[in-house]
Amino acid sequence: MGGTRHGPAVRRRKLGEELRGLRLRAGLTSRDAARLVGWHQSKVSRIETGRSGVTHADVVRLLDAYGVGDRRLRTVLEALAGAADGGGTGWWRAYRDVIPPQYRDFISLEAEACAARTLETSVIPGLVQTPDYARAVTRAALEGLPEATVDALVEVRMARQEVLRGAVPLRLDAVLDEAVLRRQVGGARVMGAQLRTLAEVAELPHVRLQVLPFTMGGYVGLSGSFVIFSFPNISDLDVVVLDHMTRSLYLERSEDLEAYGAAFRTMQAHALTPEESLVLIAGIAAGA
Missing domain, CATH: 1.10.260.40 (lambda repressor-like DNA-binding domains)
Known part of the structure; x- marks a missing residue:
């Protein structure tokens, strides 16, 4: 080898x-x-x-x-x-000329993980984005990209979603700020379709979706989004990923994992229940 x-x-x-x-x-x-x-x-x-x-x-x-x-x-x-x-043997190798090494690292971790806990404060999580929403997000975040590159990045986003559809799917726990649901990314039509897709994915048995409503005010995760990946059998391999404008930060110290894990549990406890969250999503989608 x-x-x-x-x-x-x-x-x-x-x-x-x-x-x-x-x-x-x-x-x-x-x-x-x-x-x-x-x-x-x-x-x-x-x-x-x-x-x-x-x-x-x-x-x-x-x-x-x-x-x-x-x-x-x-x-x-x-x-x-x-x-x-x-990490270099997965499907993402076909896109190595389009996606940077850190994104390949992220995808590889996501593909190996058995569970992910994610807080999103600005956009719909990538694993549940529709193609049109993913395209709108990509164009807004990375201005000036050639259309072929945008197409490739959207393909990557869609391919990542296979982890939710495998024989042993990824367990996804997502907490979304209400702002994520109300930001009109791509316009009303795109956003309406995205919210309906979000509600459909939230009904899957291995997905738990909760919304932090505006009425909650400030909360512990307000400073930024993060993902906690967990891996089968060995908690020592768990990792927190923080996304910044130009890079991703990976945290693996036990104290960091404990702090972010506790913060996520606190947000889950204060967020709407999954059932209440679906009602809110449906209401916003109806007006989109």
Whole structure:
């Protein structure tokens, strides 16, 4: 399984940091580690800095060399190797000339996750956008793009939605600011269709949608949208993604995950129930 790896950079960096820490705790230099596993020192350095991917077999060799016997730790790091190694093999590779590496990282995490909790304060979540709404959002957010590029980005958005329709679909918990429902993205016709689609998706058994009404006033998540991805069996792989104008920020520290998880639970507790939210959505759609 040689060759260059194109997996999620966030996974490579985390794995590299963990492996470097284990090497240091074992009292080894990078030259020592390379000699023990039969590699060039530069390979160890590239892995530890996240500049190079690493296979499952490579991680096992390093953990053995460092004398790591903790089964849970080994399981987590081996799972990280799989996540960092697999990000380049998905359908999104066909769009690598259109979507930047960080977006590919996001899509890969989304595809691997078993659940996502998302707060949206400005737009409908990408996983439930209609093509017309996605096109309007893309044109507004990225002015001046050639029409062919816009088309490709909309195709990517639609392809991402397959995670909600698979044999084992992604569990989606979404909390939306009421402003998301009332902002006329693309005009009344586009918005009306989008709200009706949103209501249909909200009826799926693996989707829970709640709205934070204007009457609530300020709330803990008002400063910005975020997504929390959770992964099967191992909570250590969970990650918070914050979207900014020019980049995405990935948070993986346990204290960050706890803080954002608690904030999301608070917002769910104060939001309208799923049933009340559907009533509100239907009312706004009727007037769109």
